[in-house]
Amino acid sequence: MKSVVIGTGSIGFRHLSVLRNDGQAVAAVPKRAERGAELRGLGFIVSDSLADAARDGATRAIVASDTRLHEADTLATLQCGMDALVEKPLTSTLAEARRIRVAANAGRNRVFVGCTLRFSESLRQFRSWLPRIGAVHSVRIEAQSYLPDWRPNRPYRESYSARADEGGVLRDVIHEIDYAGWIFGWPAKVQATLSNLGRLEIAAEEAADLFWITPSGVSVSLRLDYISRPPCRRMIARGELGTLEWDGIRSRVALATPTESEEFISTQARDEMVLAQDLAFLGAMDDPHLATLDDALWAVAVCDAARASSVSRCEEPVCPFDS
Incomplete structure:
Protein backbone atom coordinates (compact mmCIF):
# COMPACT_ATOMS: atom_id res chain seq x y z
CA MET A 1 0.00 0.00 0.00
CA LYS A 2 1.40 3.35 -1.06
CA SER A 3 -1.35 5.86 -0.34
CA VAL A 4 -4.44 6.57 1.73
CA VAL A 5 -7.51 8.75 1.34
CA ILE A 6 -8.64 10.53 4.52
CA GLY A 7 -12.37 11.18 4.45
CA THR A 8 -14.68 9.06 2.31
CA GLY A 9 -17.56 11.31 1.35
CA SER A 10 -18.35 12.01 -2.30
CA ILE A 11 -14.95 13.40 -3.29
CA GLY A 12 -12.97 10.98 -1.12
CA PHE A 13 -14.87 8.06 -2.62
CA ARG A 14 -14.11 9.41 -6.11
CA HIS A 15 -10.37 9.42 -5.34
CA LEU A 16 -10.58 5.87 -3.96
CA SER A 17 -12.52 4.64 -6.98
CA VAL A 18 -10.37 6.13 -9.73
CA LEU A 19 -7.17 4.95 -8.07
CA ARG A 20 -8.44 1.42 -7.44
CA ASN A 21 -9.75 1.21 -11.02
CA ASP A 22 -6.27 2.19 -12.20
CA GLY A 23 -4.76 -0.66 -10.19
CA GLN A 24 -3.30 1.49 -7.41
CA ALA A 25 -3.05 0.03 -3.89
CA VAL A 26 -4.90 2.68 -1.90
CA ALA A 27 -6.57 2.49 1.51
CA ALA A 28 -9.43 4.47 3.00
CA VAL A 29 -9.28 6.16 6.40
CA PRO A 30 -12.96 6.97 7.03
CA LYS A 31 -14.19 9.38 9.66
CA ARG A 32 -17.02 7.07 10.77
CA ALA A 33 -16.68 3.41 11.78
CA GLU A 34 -19.87 2.44 9.95
CA ARG A 35 -18.46 3.93 6.76
CA GLY A 36 -15.45 1.63 7.12
CA ALA A 37 -17.74 -1.39 7.16
CA GLU A 38 -19.52 -0.13 4.02
CA LEU A 39 -16.22 0.33 2.19
CA ARG A 40 -14.95 -3.10 3.19
CA GLY A 41 -18.18 -4.51 1.82
CA LEU A 42 -17.40 -2.82 -1.49
CA GLY A 43 -13.96 -4.41 -1.57
CA PHE A 44 -11.86 -1.40 -0.54
CA ILE A 45 -8.86 -1.59 1.77
CA VAL A 46 -9.65 0.22 5.02
CA SER A 47 -7.21 1.40 7.69
CA ASP A 48 -8.51 2.13 11.17
CA SER A 49 -6.19 5.12 11.55
CA LEU A 50 -3.61 7.18 9.72
CA ALA A 51 -0.90 5.76 11.98
CA ASP A 52 -1.94 2.22 11.04
CA ALA A 53 -1.74 3.11 7.36
CA ALA A 54 1.74 4.56 7.85
CA ARG A 55 2.88 1.37 9.58
CA ASP A 56 1.50 -0.59 6.62
CA GLY A 57 3.75 1.39 4.28
CA ALA A 58 1.66 4.36 3.11
CA THR A 59 3.79 7.40 2.23
CA ARG A 60 1.22 9.63 0.50
CA ALA A 61 -2.18 10.84 1.74
CA ILE A 62 -5.07 12.51 -0.03
CA VAL A 63 -6.97 14.65 2.48
CA ALA A 64 -10.63 14.70 1.43
CA SER A 65 -12.35 15.45 4.73
CA ASP A 66 -14.59 18.47 5.37
CA THR A 67 -12.75 21.78 5.06
CA ARG A 68 -12.89 22.49 8.83
CA LEU A 69 -10.84 19.30 9.35
CA HIS A 70 -8.17 20.00 6.72
CA GLU A 71 -5.69 21.64 9.05
CA ALA A 72 -5.77 18.87 11.68
CA ASP A 73 -5.77 16.07 9.10
CA THR A 74 -2.92 17.59 7.11
CA LEU A 75 -0.81 18.18 10.21
CA ALA A 76 -1.44 14.57 11.27
CA THR A 77 -0.38 13.42 7.82
CA LEU A 78 2.89 15.34 8.08
CA GLN A 79 3.49 14.00 11.58
CA CYS A 80 3.20 10.47 10.15
CA GLY A 81 5.91 11.31 7.62
CA MET A 82 3.60 11.42 4.61
CA ASP A 83 3.29 13.84 1.72
CA ALA A 84 -0.21 15.29 1.34
CA LEU A 85 -2.58 16.27 -1.44
CA VAL A 86 -5.33 18.30 0.25
CA GLU A 87 -8.70 18.82 -1.39
CA LYS A 88 -9.50 22.44 -2.17
CA PRO A 89 -9.61 24.76 -0.37
CA LEU A 90 -6.49 24.02 1.63
CA THR A 91 -8.11 25.48 4.76
CA SER A 92 -10.95 27.77 5.80
CA THR A 93 -8.64 30.63 6.75
CA LEU A 94 -5.19 31.94 5.97
CA ALA A 95 -4.05 31.51 9.59
CA GLU A 96 -4.71 27.75 9.33
CA ALA A 97 -2.93 27.57 5.98
CA ARG A 98 0.13 29.31 7.39
CA ARG A 99 0.35 26.77 10.23
CA ILE A 100 0.43 23.96 7.67
CA ARG A 101 3.21 25.76 5.80
CA VAL A 102 5.25 26.09 8.99
CA ALA A 103 4.87 22.36 9.69
CA ALA A 104 5.71 21.39 6.11
CA ASN A 105 8.80 23.60 6.07
CA ALA A 106 9.96 22.10 9.36
CA GLY A 107 9.95 18.59 7.91
CA ARG A 108 10.88 16.93 4.66
CA ASN A 109 7.39 16.24 3.36
CA ARG A 110 5.48 18.17 0.74
CA VAL A 111 1.92 19.47 0.55
CA PHE A 112 -0.13 20.12 -2.58
CA VAL A 113 -3.74 21.21 -3.03
CA GLY A 114 -6.33 19.45 -5.17
CA CYS A 115 -7.05 21.92 -7.97
CA THR A 116 -8.12 19.38 -10.57
CA LEU A 117 -8.90 21.95 -13.27
CA ARG A 118 -5.16 22.38 -13.76
CA PHE A 119 -5.37 18.89 -15.27
CA SER A 120 -8.27 19.78 -17.56
CA THR A 267 -13.66 14.50 -24.52
CA GLN A 268 -11.90 14.11 -21.18
CA ALA A 269 -14.18 12.81 -18.41
CA ARG A 270 -14.08 14.17 -14.87
CA ASP A 271 -12.67 10.91 -13.48
CA GLU A 272 -9.83 11.09 -16.02
CA MET A 273 -8.95 14.57 -14.78
CA VAL A 274 -9.00 13.47 -11.12
CA LEU A 275 -6.88 10.42 -11.93
CA ALA A 276 -4.32 12.51 -13.83
CA GLN A 277 -3.90 14.76 -10.81
CA ASP A 278 -3.71 11.86 -8.34
CA LEU A 279 -1.12 10.00 -10.40
CA ALA A 280 0.98 13.16 -10.67
CA PHE A 281 0.91 13.36 -6.87
CA LEU A 282 1.65 9.66 -6.37
CA GLY A 283 4.52 9.86 -8.87
CA ALA A 284 7.61 12.04 -8.67
CA MET A 285 5.53 15.10 -7.67
CA ASP A 286 7.39 17.12 -10.29
CA ASP A 287 4.43 17.73 -12.62
CA PRO A 288 4.23 21.54 -13.06
CA HIS A 289 0.43 21.36 -13.10
CA LEU A 290 0.23 20.30 -9.45
Whole structure:
Protein backbone atom coordinates (compact mmCIF):
# COMPACT_ATOMS: atom_id res chain seq x y z
CA MET A 1 0.00 0.00 0.00
CA LYS A 2 1.40 3.35 -1.06
CA SER A 3 -1.35 5.86 -0.34
CA VAL A 4 -4.44 6.57 1.73
CA VAL A 5 -7.51 8.75 1.34
CA ILE A 6 -8.64 10.53 4.52
CA GLY A 7 -12.37 11.18 4.45
CA THR A 8 -14.68 9.06 2.31
CA GLY A 9 -17.56 11.31 1.35
CA SER A 10 -18.35 12.01 -2.30
CA ILE A 11 -14.95 13.40 -3.29
CA GLY A 12 -12.97 10.98 -1.12
CA PHE A 13 -14.87 8.06 -2.62
CA ARG A 14 -14.11 9.41 -6.11
CA HIS A 15 -10.37 9.42 -5.34
CA LEU A 16 -10.58 5.87 -3.96
CA SER A 17 -12.52 4.64 -6.98
CA VAL A 18 -10.37 6.13 -9.73
CA LEU A 19 -7.17 4.95 -8.07
CA ARG A 20 -8.44 1.42 -7.44
CA ASN A 21 -9.75 1.21 -11.02
CA ASP A 22 -6.27 2.19 -12.20
CA GLY A 23 -4.76 -0.66 -10.19
CA GLN A 24 -3.30 1.49 -7.41
CA ALA A 25 -3.05 0.03 -3.89
CA VAL A 26 -4.90 2.68 -1.90
CA ALA A 27 -6.57 2.49 1.51
CA ALA A 28 -9.43 4.47 3.00
CA VAL A 29 -9.28 6.16 6.40
CA PRO A 30 -12.96 6.97 7.03
CA LYS A 31 -14.19 9.38 9.66
CA ARG A 32 -17.02 7.07 10.77
CA ALA A 33 -16.68 3.41 11.78
CA GLU A 34 -19.87 2.44 9.95
CA ARG A 35 -18.46 3.93 6.76
CA GLY A 36 -15.45 1.63 7.12
CA ALA A 37 -17.74 -1.39 7.16
CA GLU A 38 -19.52 -0.13 4.02
CA LEU A 39 -16.22 0.33 2.19
CA ARG A 40 -14.95 -3.10 3.19
CA GLY A 41 -18.18 -4.51 1.82
CA LEU A 42 -17.40 -2.82 -1.49
CA GLY A 43 -13.96 -4.41 -1.57
CA PHE A 44 -11.86 -1.40 -0.54
CA ILE A 45 -8.86 -1.59 1.77
CA VAL A 46 -9.65 0.22 5.02
CA SER A 47 -7.21 1.40 7.69
CA ASP A 48 -8.51 2.13 11.17
CA SER A 49 -6.19 5.12 11.55
CA LEU A 50 -3.61 7.18 9.72
CA ALA A 51 -0.90 5.76 11.98
CA ASP A 52 -1.94 2.22 11.04
CA ALA A 53 -1.74 3.11 7.36
CA ALA A 54 1.74 4.56 7.85
CA ARG A 55 2.88 1.37 9.58
CA ASP A 56 1.50 -0.59 6.62
CA GLY A 57 3.75 1.39 4.28
CA ALA A 58 1.66 4.36 3.11
CA THR A 59 3.79 7.40 2.23
CA ARG A 60 1.22 9.63 0.50
CA ALA A 61 -2.18 10.84 1.74
CA ILE A 62 -5.07 12.51 -0.03
CA VAL A 63 -6.97 14.65 2.48
CA ALA A 64 -10.63 14.70 1.43
CA SER A 65 -12.35 15.45 4.73
CA ASP A 66 -14.59 18.47 5.37
CA THR A 67 -12.75 21.78 5.06
CA ARG A 68 -12.89 22.49 8.83
CA LEU A 69 -10.84 19.30 9.35
CA HIS A 70 -8.17 20.00 6.72
CA GLU A 71 -5.69 21.64 9.05
CA ALA A 72 -5.77 18.87 11.68
CA ASP A 73 -5.77 16.07 9.10
CA THR A 74 -2.92 17.59 7.11
CA LEU A 75 -0.81 18.18 10.21
CA ALA A 76 -1.44 14.57 11.27
CA THR A 77 -0.38 13.42 7.82
CA LEU A 78 2.89 15.34 8.08
CA GLN A 79 3.49 14.00 11.58
CA CYS A 80 3.20 10.47 10.15
CA GLY A 81 5.91 11.31 7.62
CA MET A 82 3.60 11.42 4.61
CA ASP A 83 3.29 13.84 1.72
CA ALA A 84 -0.21 15.29 1.34
CA LEU A 85 -2.58 16.27 -1.44
CA VAL A 86 -5.33 18.30 0.25
CA GLU A 87 -8.70 18.82 -1.39
CA LYS A 88 -9.50 22.44 -2.17
CA PRO A 89 -9.61 24.76 -0.37
CA LEU A 90 -6.49 24.02 1.63
CA THR A 91 -8.11 25.48 4.76
CA SER A 92 -10.95 27.77 5.80
CA THR A 93 -8.64 30.63 6.75
CA LEU A 94 -5.19 31.94 5.97
CA ALA A 95 -4.05 31.51 9.59
CA GLU A 96 -4.71 27.75 9.33
CA ALA A 97 -2.93 27.57 5.98
CA ARG A 98 0.13 29.31 7.39
CA ARG A 99 0.35 26.77 10.23
CA ILE A 100 0.43 23.96 7.67
CA ARG A 101 3.21 25.76 5.80
CA VAL A 102 5.25 26.09 8.99
CA ALA A 103 4.87 22.36 9.69
CA ALA A 104 5.71 21.39 6.11
CA ASN A 105 8.80 23.60 6.07
CA ALA A 106 9.96 22.10 9.36
CA GLY A 107 9.95 18.59 7.91
CA ARG A 108 10.88 16.93 4.66
CA ASN A 109 7.39 16.24 3.36
CA ARG A 110 5.48 18.17 0.74
CA VAL A 111 1.92 19.47 0.55
CA PHE A 112 -0.13 20.12 -2.58
CA VAL A 113 -3.74 21.21 -3.03
CA GLY A 114 -6.33 19.45 -5.17
CA CYS A 115 -7.05 21.92 -7.97
CA THR A 116 -8.12 19.38 -10.57
CA LEU A 117 -8.90 21.95 -13.27
CA ARG A 118 -5.16 22.38 -13.76
CA PHE A 119 -5.37 18.89 -15.27
CA SER A 120 -8.27 19.78 -17.56
CA GLU A 121 -7.28 19.26 -21.19
CA SER A 122 -9.45 22.16 -22.32
CA LEU A 123 -8.14 24.61 -19.71
CA ARG A 124 -4.59 23.64 -20.54
CA GLN A 125 -5.37 24.25 -24.22
CA PHE A 126 -6.69 27.70 -23.29
CA ARG A 127 -3.44 28.42 -21.47
CA SER A 128 -1.29 27.23 -24.38
CA TRP A 129 -3.26 29.30 -26.92
CA LEU A 130 -3.20 32.48 -24.81
CA PRO A 131 -0.11 33.98 -26.52
CA ARG A 132 -2.03 33.94 -29.81
CA ILE A 133 -4.20 36.87 -28.70
CA GLY A 134 -1.18 39.02 -27.83
CA ALA A 135 -0.98 41.16 -24.71
CA VAL A 136 -4.05 40.43 -22.58
CA HIS A 137 -5.85 43.41 -21.06
CA SER A 138 -9.00 41.93 -19.48
CA VAL A 139 -10.37 38.61 -18.24
CA ARG A 140 -13.92 37.73 -17.24
CA ILE A 141 -14.59 34.52 -15.28
CA GLU A 142 -18.02 33.13 -14.39
CA ALA A 143 -18.80 30.02 -12.33
CA GLN A 144 -22.49 29.92 -11.57
CA SER A 145 -24.64 26.97 -10.57
CA TYR A 146 -27.44 25.91 -8.21
CA LEU A 147 -26.25 24.39 -4.93
CA PRO A 148 -29.27 22.05 -4.42
CA ASP A 149 -28.40 20.40 -7.74
CA TRP A 150 -24.85 19.53 -6.66
CA ARG A 151 -25.79 16.46 -4.58
CA PRO A 152 -29.51 15.84 -5.15
CA ASN A 153 -29.61 12.91 -2.72
CA ARG A 154 -28.23 14.91 0.21
CA PRO A 155 -29.94 17.87 1.95
CA TYR A 156 -27.74 20.78 0.87
CA ARG A 157 -28.42 22.78 4.03
CA GLU A 158 -26.68 20.01 6.01
CA SER A 159 -23.54 20.07 3.84
CA TYR A 160 -20.31 21.90 4.62
CA SER A 161 -21.14 24.26 1.72
CA ALA A 162 -23.95 25.81 3.75
CA ARG A 163 -21.83 26.56 6.83
CA ALA A 164 -20.37 30.07 7.12
CA ASP A 165 -17.16 28.97 8.84
CA GLU A 166 -16.05 26.48 6.18
CA GLY A 167 -18.41 26.75 3.19
CA GLY A 168 -19.77 29.43 0.96
CA VAL A 169 -19.29 29.86 -2.76
CA LEU A 170 -15.99 31.73 -2.35
CA ARG A 171 -14.28 28.67 -0.83
CA ASP A 172 -16.30 26.09 -2.75
CA VAL A 173 -15.49 27.55 -6.16
CA ILE A 174 -11.90 28.45 -5.32
CA HIS A 175 -10.91 26.62 -8.52
CA GLU A 176 -11.63 29.85 -10.40
CA ILE A 177 -9.42 31.90 -8.09
CA ASP A 178 -6.66 29.30 -8.43
CA TYR A 179 -6.59 29.12 -12.22
CA ALA A 180 -6.88 32.90 -12.54
CA GLY A 181 -3.72 33.23 -10.44
CA TRP A 182 -2.04 30.29 -12.19
CA ILE A 183 -2.62 31.67 -15.68
CA PHE A 184 -2.50 35.46 -15.21
CA GLY A 185 -0.60 36.04 -11.96
CA TRP A 186 -1.63 36.68 -8.37
CA PRO A 187 -2.98 40.07 -7.27
CA ALA A 188 -1.59 42.43 -4.66
CA LYS A 189 -5.07 43.79 -3.81
CA VAL A 190 -8.67 42.64 -4.22
CA GLN A 191 -12.02 44.42 -4.33
CA ALA A 192 -15.01 42.19 -3.60
CA THR A 193 -18.66 41.98 -2.60
CA LEU A 194 -20.09 38.87 -0.96
CA SER A 195 -23.85 38.50 -0.71
CA ASN A 196 -26.55 36.26 0.69
CA LEU A 197 -29.94 36.97 -0.83
CA GLY A 198 -31.68 34.35 1.27
CA ARG A 199 -32.57 32.26 -1.77
CA LEU A 200 -31.05 29.07 -0.32
CA GLU A 201 -31.60 29.75 3.40
CA ILE A 202 -27.97 28.99 4.28
CA ALA A 203 -25.55 30.78 6.60
CA ALA A 204 -22.71 31.07 4.06
CA GLU A 205 -22.53 33.53 1.18
CA GLU A 206 -24.50 32.57 -1.93
CA ALA A 207 -22.61 34.85 -4.33
CA ALA A 208 -19.28 36.62 -4.67
CA ASP A 209 -18.05 39.26 -7.10
CA LEU A 210 -14.30 39.90 -7.19
CA PHE A 211 -12.07 42.28 -9.10
CA TRP A 212 -8.33 42.78 -9.23
CA ILE A 213 -5.48 43.98 -11.40
CA THR A 214 -2.60 41.57 -11.99
CA PRO A 215 1.07 42.61 -11.75
CA SER A 216 1.15 42.82 -15.56
CA GLY A 217 -1.88 45.14 -15.67
CA VAL A 218 -4.60 42.64 -16.63
CA SER A 219 -8.01 43.42 -15.11
CA VAL A 220 -9.65 40.24 -13.79
CA SER A 221 -13.29 40.04 -12.72
CA LEU A 222 -15.07 37.00 -11.32
CA ARG A 223 -18.69 36.12 -10.63
CA LEU A 224 -19.22 33.07 -8.43
CA ASP A 225 -22.63 31.96 -7.18
CA TYR A 226 -24.74 29.07 -5.92
CA ILE A 227 -28.09 30.42 -7.18
CA SER A 228 -28.07 30.19 -10.98
CA ARG A 229 -29.56 27.76 -13.49
CA PRO A 230 -28.50 26.39 -15.89
CA PRO A 231 -24.89 26.08 -14.68
CA CYS A 232 -22.09 27.89 -16.45
CA ARG A 233 -18.32 27.82 -16.09
CA ARG A 234 -16.50 30.03 -18.55
CA MET A 235 -13.65 32.46 -19.02
CA ILE A 236 -12.98 34.95 -21.77
CA ALA A 237 -9.67 36.75 -22.23
CA ARG A 238 -9.41 39.79 -24.49
CA GLY A 239 -6.10 40.84 -25.96
CA GLU A 240 -4.57 43.12 -28.55
CA LEU A 241 -4.93 40.48 -31.31
CA GLY A 242 -8.24 38.84 -30.45
CA THR A 243 -10.25 36.91 -27.86
CA LEU A 244 -9.95 33.47 -26.32
CA GLU A 245 -12.87 31.77 -24.60
CA TRP A 246 -13.05 28.64 -22.41
CA ASP A 247 -16.33 26.86 -21.73
CA GLY A 248 -15.73 24.50 -18.82
CA ILE A 249 -19.12 22.82 -19.14
CA ARG A 250 -18.60 21.85 -22.79
CA SER A 251 -14.79 21.50 -22.44
CA ARG A 252 -14.48 23.86 -25.40
CA VAL A 253 -11.90 26.51 -26.27
CA ALA A 254 -12.56 29.07 -29.01
CA LEU A 255 -10.02 31.46 -30.52
CA ALA A 256 -11.14 34.47 -32.55
CA THR A 257 -9.00 37.13 -34.23
CA PRO A 258 -9.66 39.36 -37.25
CA THR A 259 -7.83 36.84 -39.44
CA GLU A 260 -8.50 33.42 -37.92
CA SER A 261 -10.78 31.30 -35.76
CA GLU A 262 -10.12 27.92 -34.22
CA GLU A 263 -11.92 25.58 -31.85
CA PHE A 264 -10.81 22.78 -29.53
CA ILE A 265 -13.18 20.37 -27.77
CA SER A 266 -11.97 17.84 -25.22
CA THR A 267 -13.66 14.50 -24.52
CA GLN A 268 -11.90 14.11 -21.18
CA ALA A 269 -14.18 12.81 -18.41
CA ARG A 270 -14.08 14.17 -14.87
CA ASP A 271 -12.67 10.91 -13.48
CA GLU A 272 -9.83 11.09 -16.02
CA MET A 273 -8.95 14.57 -14.78
CA VAL A 274 -9.00 13.47 -11.12
CA LEU A 275 -6.88 10.42 -11.93
CA ALA A 276 -4.32 12.51 -13.83
CA GLN A 277 -3.90 14.76 -10.81
CA ASP A 278 -3.71 11.86 -8.34
CA LEU A 279 -1.12 10.00 -10.40
CA ALA A 280 0.98 13.16 -10.67
CA PHE A 281 0.91 13.36 -6.87
CA LEU A 282 1.65 9.66 -6.37
CA GLY A 283 4.52 9.86 -8.87
CA ALA A 284 7.61 12.04 -8.67
CA MET A 285 5.53 15.10 -7.67
CA ASP A 286 7.39 17.12 -10.29
CA ASP A 287 4.43 17.73 -12.62
CA PRO A 288 4.23 21.54 -13.06
CA HIS A 289 0.43 21.36 -13.10
CA LEU A 290 0.23 20.30 -9.45
CA ALA A 291 -0.92 23.22 -7.30
CA THR A 292 1.78 23.82 -4.70
CA LEU A 293 1.41 24.77 -1.06
CA ASP A 294 2.37 28.35 -1.91
CA ASP A 295 -0.32 28.41 -4.63
CA ALA A 296 -2.82 27.23 -2.03
CA LEU A 297 -1.84 30.04 0.35
CA TRP A 298 -2.28 32.60 -2.42
CA ALA A 299 -5.79 31.33 -3.17
CA VAL A 300 -6.85 31.31 0.50
CA ALA A 301 -5.31 34.78 0.94
CA VAL A 302 -7.43 36.07 -1.94
CA CYS A 303 -10.52 34.64 -0.21
CA ASP A 304 -9.61 36.28 3.11
CA ALA A 305 -8.95 39.61 1.38
CA ALA A 306 -12.26 39.33 -0.47
CA ARG A 307 -14.14 38.81 2.80
CA ALA A 308 -12.39 41.80 4.34
CA SER A 309 -13.14 43.93 1.28
CA SER A 310 -16.82 43.04 1.37
CA VAL A 311 -16.97 44.46 4.90
CA SER A 312 -14.74 47.51 4.38
CA ARG A 313 -16.02 48.31 0.86
CA CYS A 314 -12.41 49.06 -0.03
CA GLU A 315 -9.58 47.28 -1.76
CA GLU A 316 -7.82 44.94 0.64
CA PRO A 317 -4.24 43.62 0.40
CA VAL A 318 -3.52 39.98 -0.43
CA CYS A 319 -0.78 38.80 1.95
CA PRO A 320 -0.31 35.02 1.80
CA PHE A 321 2.94 34.79 3.73
CA ASP A 322 4.07 36.08 7.09
CA SER A 323 6.19 39.21 6.72
